[in-house]
Amino acid sequence: xxxxxxxxxxxxxKATTGTKSKKMNKQKDKMISDFxxxxxxxxxxxxxxxxxxxxxxxxxxxxxxxxxxxRNLQIGDCLWKVIQFIILQ
Numbered sequence: 377x378x379x380x381x382x383x384x385x386x387x388x389x390k391a392t393t394g395t396k397s398k399k400m401n402k403q404k405d406k407m408i409s410d411f412x413x414x415x416x417x418x419x420x421x422x423x424x425x426x427x428x429x430x431x432x433x434x435x436x437x438x439x440x441x442x443x444x445x446x447r448n449l450q451i452g453d454c455l456w457k458v459i460q461f462i463i464l465q
Contacts, residue, residue, distance in 0.1 A: 415422045 415425055
C-alpha cells in the first residue's frame with residue numbers, strides 16, 4: 377500500500393503568520409471597547425444591563441441552591457439507609 381502525503385489547511389490564515397486571528401482579536405477588542413463606552417455614556421443602558429446581569433446571577437444562585445438542597449437530601453437518605461442497615465445487623 378502506497379502512502380500519500382496530503383496537504384491540509386485549516387481556515388484562511390497562514391499557520392506561520394496568524395494574521396486572521398490577530399485581526400479577529402482586534403475586532404473583538406474594539407467591540408468590547410465600544411460596548412463599554414456605550415454603557416458608560418448612557419446610564420439607562422447601564423441600568424438595564426445591570427438589571428439583566430443581576431437577574432442572571434440570581435437565577436444561577438437559586439438553581440445552585442436548589443441543586444445543593446437536592447444533593448443534601450440524597451446524602452441524608454443514604455446516611456439514613458446506612459444507619460438502618462447497621463441497626464438491623
